[in-house]
Ligand SMILES: Nc1ncnc2c1ncn2[C@@H]1O[C@H](COP(=O)(O)OP(=O)(O)O)[C@@H](O)[C@H]1O
Ligand SMILES: CC(C)(COP(=O)(O)O)[C@@H](O)C(=O)NCCC(=O)O
């Protein structure tokens with residue numbers, strides 16, 4: 001081990017080198033080079049060629065994209081329910097033999113202008129060979145929880161009422177009225193078809209009831225429109241974290257609604273007409289006012305005056321309008337002066353369309369743009385003003401605006417906000433809802449009895465923004481194109497047409513004069529956002545199994561993201577990082593699927609889709625809710641899954657696992673030769689050094705292309721000199737080993753949030769886990785439910801642990817005690833199975849498919865494991881820095897990461913790239 005001055009882990013480096021040389025010198029073993037992945041250069045090729053090697057399947061079983069972020073609680077049929085297995089268990093599995101897998105529901109709100117449809121779809125489940133699930137023993141008190149709950153999603157779709165047939169076609173093509181949505185049921189007859197009843201609200205529920213019976217054979221169960229609006233609004237305000245927002249002078253800000261302080265409020269639904277409802281509680285409300293000057297007025301009058309063909313076209317015109325040519329302003333009357341005594345600026349509209357009387361102009365002499373803007377301002381302002389007066393009547397401070405007239409349109413919202421703010425002198429606040437037009441339909445949907453939807457909590461809902469819908473080309477769309485081929489074809493078609501798939505042009509914030517006046521919107525002359533993207537409504541995944549991580553010190557104050565992307569500079573930087581990383585990611589993704597033409601096509605579509613998301617968010621960062629870096633990183637993973645890249649780094653992970661496992665025994669031997677204190681330091685160093693194997697970091701990927709694993713590992717070790725940039729190691733050592741001869745009690749249970757595959761988990765975290773086990777601490781390895789970059793998943797870990805356990809008694813016994821090794825360990829070192837008293841090593845999934853973790857939404861398995869834990873170790877940049885760096889826990893926490901990004905290093909720890917963080921925090 002020449003020249004490696006006694007630093008134990010560097011000897012491992014030699015071992016690597018030795019292995020590598022042996023292999024390289026031996027032509028017969030050429031294949032092994034590829035398989036073991038010792039040479040990282042040119043790895044795309046080996047990746048391509050090697051994608052489907054058997055070993056890969058062993059190490060990384062195929063995973064499903066629909067594994068965990070799904071699930072729902074539709075009506076359950078509990079008849080003939082029986083406990084499976086041991087009924088003495090605390091939470092035994094319950095079999096529901098009569099529970100149909102494909103219950104689906106949908107509800108309609110058929111308004112004067114638009115039909116809104118909300119439907120539930122079951123997650124298309126796949127059976128997965130999850131060894132962990134079969135073998136792991138229960139974490140809490142020997143019992144294993146079970147959730148006989150189905151996965152599901154809520155979709156939001158709208159159609160023009162005048163095109164009712166499109167809506168009927170949509171329903172029958174999806175077989176929604178038969179309670180079935182899976183394609184293989186398309187032609188099957190539902191037993192209940194004759195008696196099928198669907199919930200609907202809005203006037204069309206009455207008007208079109210016969211047509212529904214005739215065309216679909218279903219009866220309509222009519223729900224009261226006001227009941228539905230209120231139920232929908234209350235649900236959204238309670239269950240969706242980023243539902244309500246303010247919009248003032250072009251600035252959008254999400255409002256955190258306190259569930260206990262929601263009522264009373266004024267709900268203003270601006271549809272064709274306008275309803276104003278004072279809401280005092282669930283089902284407690286009164287319609288206090290309304291106005292017939294609403295969305296229908298704008299669209300109807302606008303169409304007559306401008307000859308526009310669509311609502312969007314009319315709205316788009318307004319963006320280029322100048323209403324001063326047609327509105328009579330205060331300045332027109334006062335000779336260019338303000339009427340400041342009563343607070344009116346010269347630019348305040350004194351009389352909408354007032355100039356048309358004195359002018360000799362005919363309709364044709366006016367620009368349609370100006371007419372549209374004047375009309376929009378007139379109606380929005382009027383609605384804002386009447387709403388305020390009603391809020392004043394009842395002493396209400398908060399006004400929520402819904403209905404599709406709003407259409408997420410910045411200028412409309414600004415005008416309404418302005419009116420409310422101006423007349424209330426800042427006392428009342430206008431807020432808008434992201435699901436603006438779907439309140440009634442959602443309420444109708446919720447009126448299905450025992451659906452369980454209203455029991456769902458914020459943490460059980462995950463909103464996703466799949467691609468497809470924005471590219472269907474029409475103004476009103478169905479949900480995102482379900483069929484992947486269909487989706488890709490659309491994208492290709494657009495590309496062929498030379499239409500760039502970028503987000504539509506932003507609307508510049510309008511300026512105000514400060515007085516009552518309101519300048520024209522500064523126009524960029526662009527088109528309005530395509531309808532679907534302007535909706536800002538995603539697909540709502542209902543996941544009843546998600547829970548708030550119980551060890552968060554203050555869940556209400558918890559904010560996972562460290563990086564605030566509302567800072568535009570920050571946003572631009574991270575967008576560039578992600579865009580630049582895209583080609584490399586696509587290469588890996590395509591290679592992971594065998595590099596076929598189909599994979600290339602999907603890769604291309606993925607790149608376009610993700611770029612479109614980025615462009616969209618760059619324009620309007622709050623389009624999908626409050627945006628943090630973690631959301632962006634998760635969006636990328638979701639987008640990969642959408643294009644069926646289930647594990648882009650599969651072969652890289654497998655190769656790095658193999659290489660690392662090959663040298664693990666030597667590392668363990670070296671560690672065992674050390675005294676406790678040196679060992680603890682070496683272990684922490686080992687975790688930090690091995691965290692460099694991160695395929696999500698641009699800098700690291702560049703490194704991998706320049707050198708072998710050993711080069712990188714060595715470089716990384718050399719950087720390990722203490723003090724680290726954040727260095728609480730002495731505190732941690734004292735807690736672990738004590739001082740002045742006093743031995744502290746060991747931790748009862750440690751949760752180790754692991755990060756990357758390969759060296760990171762095998763040479764970093766596993767040896768640390770082993771040390772804890774040796775000290776009598778139970779260890780729970782917490783890993784991703786779904787793949788993200790090169791992160792190790794909970795499903796892959798048992799095999800890795802089994803492999804490691806072949807060379808280590810401590811790991812073997814602990815893994816056996818934790819139920820990780822049932823059949824895998826027949827050939828152990830000494831074949832002995834006598835020791836079952838060992839503390840267990842377990843694996844749980846975290847409920848995420850992202851390199852970051854939002855501890856407000858973790859798997860129930862993790863939540864249950866956490867109940868007995870007194871130490872949390874968060875590892876890696878995603879889990880310990882981008883998110884959770886500032887999180888406080890009820891138990892001790894150790895945050896370990898290497899900072900693999902220069903800007904983050906400067907910003908977060910005032911340091912340099914490759915600096916390390918070892919932050920130890922006692923229980924708060
Ligand atoms: N694509 C569209 N087609 C027609 N109207 C639209 C469209 N997008 C937004 N709107 C506006 O939304 C209004 C309808 O809002 P909505 O909440 O659906 O009410 P309703 O239930 O009365 O149909 C229309 O009158 C129009 O002002
Ligand atoms: C995605 C990551 C958080 C993963 O890091 P890890 O958690 O594996 O340490 C990280 O690679 C990252 O922030 N990458 C983007 C920054 C960059 O390329 O520099």
Ligand SMILES: [Mn+2]
Nearest residue numbers: 755756791851
């Ligand atoms: Mn990672």
